[in-house]
Amino acid sequence: MSSRRPSSVVIREVGPRDGFQNEPEVIATADKIRLIESLGRAGFTRIEVASFVRPDVIPQLSDGVEVLKGIHLPSTVSRMVLIPNSRGLDNALAVREYFDEASIFVSASETHNLKNINRAVEQTMADDKAMATRILDAGLKLDAVIATSFGCPYEGKIPLDRVLGLAERFAEMGATEIGFGDTTGMANPAYVSDFFGAAFERLPGVELTAHFHNTRGQGLTNAYAALEAGCESFESSFGELGGCPVPAGSTGNIATEDLVSMFEEMGVDTGLDLDLVIAAAREAQSTLGRKLTSHSILAGPVDWTGTLVDH
Amino acid sequence: MSSRRPSSVVIREVGPRDGFQNEPEVIATADKIRLIESLGRAGFTRIEVASFVRPDVIPQLSDGVEVLKGIHLPSTVSRMVLIPNSRGLDNALAVREYFDEASIFVSASETHNLKNINRAVEQTMADDKAMATRILDAGLKLDAVIATSFGCPYEGKIPLDRVLGLAERFAEMGATEIGFGDTTGMANPAYVSDFFGAAFERLPGVELTAHFHNTRGQGLTNAYAALEAGCESFESSFGELGGCPVPAGSTGNIATEDLVSMFEEMGVDTGLDLDLVIAAAREAQSTLGRKLTSHSILAGPVDWTGTLVDH
Numbered sequence: 001m002s003s004r005r006p007s008s009v010v011i012r013e014v015g016p017r018d019g020f021q022n023e024p025e026v027i028a029t030a031d032k033i034r035l036i037e038s039l040g041r042a043g044f045t046r047i048e049v050a051s052f053v054r055p056d057v058i059p060q061l062s063d064g065v066e067v068l069k070g071i072h073l074p075s076t077v078s079r080m081v082l083i084p085n086s087r088g089l090d091n092a093l094a095v096r097e098y099f100d101e102a103s104i105f106v107s108a109s110e111t112h113n114l115k116n117i118n119r120a121v122e123q124t125m126a127d128d129k130a131m132a133t134r135i136l137d138a139g140l141k142l143d144a145v146i147a148t149s150f151g152c153p154y155e156g157k158i159p160l161d162r163v164l165g166l167a168e169r170f171a172e173m174g175a176t177e178i179g180f181g182d183t184t185g186m187a188n189p190a191y192v193s194d195f196f197g198a199a200f201e202r203l204p205g206v207e208l209t210a211h212f213h214n215t216r217g218q219g220l221t222n223a224y225a226a227l228e229a230g231c232e233s234f235e236s237s238f239g240e241l242g243g244c245p246v247p248a249g250s251t252g253n254i255a256t257e258d259l260v261s262m263f264e265e266m267g268v269d270t271g272l273d274l275d276l277v278i279a280a281a282r283e284a285q286s287t288l289g290r291k292l293t294s295h296s297i298l299a300g301p302v303d304w305t306g307t308l309v310d311h
Numbered sequence: 312m313s314s315r316r317p318s319s320v321v322i323r324e325v326g327p328r329d330g331f332q333n334e335p336e337v338i339a340t341a342d343k344i345r346l347i348e349s350l351g352r353a354g355f356t357r358i359e360v361a362s363f364v365r366p367d368v369i370p371q372l373s374d375g376v377e378v379l380k381g382i383h384l385p386s387t388v389s390r391m392v393l394i395p396n397s398r399g400l401d402n403a404l405a406v407r408e409y410f411d412e413a414s415i416f417v418s419a420s421e422t423h424n425l426k427n428i429n430r431a432v433e434q435t436m437a438d439d440k441a442m443a444t445r446i447l448d449a450g451l452k453l454d455a456v457i458a459t460s461f462g463c464p465y466e467g468k469i470p471l472d473r474v475l476g477l478a479e480r481f482a483e484m485g486a487t488e489i490g491f492g493d494t495t496g497m498a499n500p501a502y503v504s505d506f507f508g509a510a511f512e513r514l515p516g517v518e519l520t521a522h523f524h525n526t527r528g529q530g531l532t533n534a535y536a537a538l539e540a541g542c543e544s545f546e547s548s549f550g551e552l553g554g555c556p557v558p559a560g561s562t563g564n565i566a567t568e569d570l571v572s573m574f575e576e577m578g579v580d581t582g583l584d585l586d587l588v589i590a591a592a593r594e595a596q597s598t599l600g601r602k603l604t605s606h607s608i609l610a611g612p613v614d615w616t617g618t619l620v621d622h
Binding site for chain 2: 190
């Protein structure tokens with residue numbers, strides 16, 4: 001094997017933002033804080049905890065400041081917030097001491113960007129550049145995310161060169177981590193392998209993060225393909241919460257507990273306690289009062305002790 | 312990439328045996344025939360259609376002979392039946408003209424074999440040898456399956472050498488295809504890659520088939536890892552029907568439509584019409600009257616035309 005598989009990876013838990021945002025009911029602030037702290041105990045070093053979006057647009061996240069102020073996490077945890085625009089950044093910087101990194105974003109698809117945030121890609125890139133300067137000036141770690149990196153339901157295939165060109169511009173803005181989002185679950189493992197092979201060549205020294213959806217059941221396969229291409233940074237959501245459901249009704253993000261189960265079984269160190277990740281997902285299931293769709297919630301970790309008594 | 316990825320694969324649809332067997336309610340013979348014929352229209356060249364088990368043990372499959380006699384399939388379809396013992400083989404050979412290949416099996420785990428068919432592994436291998444001769448004498452294609460190839464809930468890890476040793480003995484018996492079953496979903500893609508790498512070296516000229524379960528969500532990943540190691544033959548079940556639910560309540564087989572979606576998106580030819588595979592799975596969902604768990608049933612194929620009008 002010419003695999004460039006790393007021996008360890010870092011997984012950012014995005015459920016408290018990407019997951020909670022997509023819940024039909026607004027989750028109580030105290031419940032959010034409790035669930036985030038459960039994630040902290042499971043060993044995550046990166047958690048996306050809030051987004052500074054307009055509360056009238058996304059009421060599910062309107063308590064971001066209370067969540068940031070309320071959570072008690074180990075000092076090893078880097079708290080990430082998503083910044084959609086300069087107004088959001090104003091609000092975020094007002095509570096700057098409560099988080100560690102900020103993420104700006106654009107969609108590689110012109111149409112998706114317009115529909116998502118009502119801006120042309122070049123307008124967004126100009127806004128992002130201005131925000132990047134302010135984020136770095138505040139002493140924060142700067143992340144950037146490129147949505148629809150692997151395809152767009154409105155535009156179809158997005159040229160690799162367009163995606164990596166945007167990534168290079170984010171790197172020039174000072175982003176030390178760039179995430180590639182498979183926003184509507186259109187990636188396949190052959191393309192992912194080629195994609196990350198090219199991305200690592202063009203973006204040396206930048207941490208590249210893979211964010212896949214499980215829309216057609218192959219989210220973990222895409223994560224594996226990225227891993228084999230050398231990717232060491234992943235995003236996922238506990239309980240398989242959230243993600244953009246396109247087509248309507250389909251699943252979104254890959255489940256953190258399934259990703260951790262796979263990596264740990266492979267001998268790739270995640271630094272996480274799988275039992276505690278599953279416990280956090282089960283706690284979310286109980287809090288939300290509906291059956292979540294991850295596999296490990298039901299199956300639990302692989303039992304290699306051979307102690308099952310009967311079928 | 313040093314990938315040994317083939318440009319095309321063959322997928323055996325096992326739902327009509329492995330899936331229907333695990334349904335709580337016995338499916339009407341006419342419904343089975345209709346669903347199998349839908350699969351035939353989707354382009355499958357291999358379908359597992361029946362098992363000659365005792366009707367008092369598995370009433371779900373007691374109409375095997377009627378199904379075999381009733382189905383009308385294109386001549387390109389090889390109809391496979393599972394043979395558990397010599398009595399089952401007697402019954403199968405009585406209707407020999409209605410099928411094309413027969414599969415014998417053993418579990419690599421002594422404990423699993425005992426619990427599954429109440430025989431020691433060596434007793435089973437002796438029985439299988441006698442049955443292999445009769446199957447070949449009848450002019451049928453001989454397949455062999457090794458269950459728990461990637462781990463056993465009773466015994467834990469199963470040494471690779473033990474599994475491949477059994478495979479070599481099946482090849483000596485005249486099996487031209489040997490399937491490796493991840494009966495309780497314990498495989499991981501790193502092990503699968505190593506496993507098939509070693510298997511292809513030790514079993515030249517034998518067709519090796521991968522049969523994975525989606526117990527912890529990584530069934531498709533294991534299929535991809537096998538593909539990258541050169542595997543060209545797979546088994547899966549439409550609608551994600553069936554498979555051994557260990558731990559109880561967990562999912563079993565990987566979904567054919569999700570596997571086809573992944574391979575076709577990668578540019579690996581399955582010879583199947585994905586729309587018709589999904590249609591067959593939706594028909595099964597309708598016949599069974601419950602929501603099935605495959606992703607593609609809900610999401611449909613990837614739409615690269617970019618024609619989605621809105622979220």
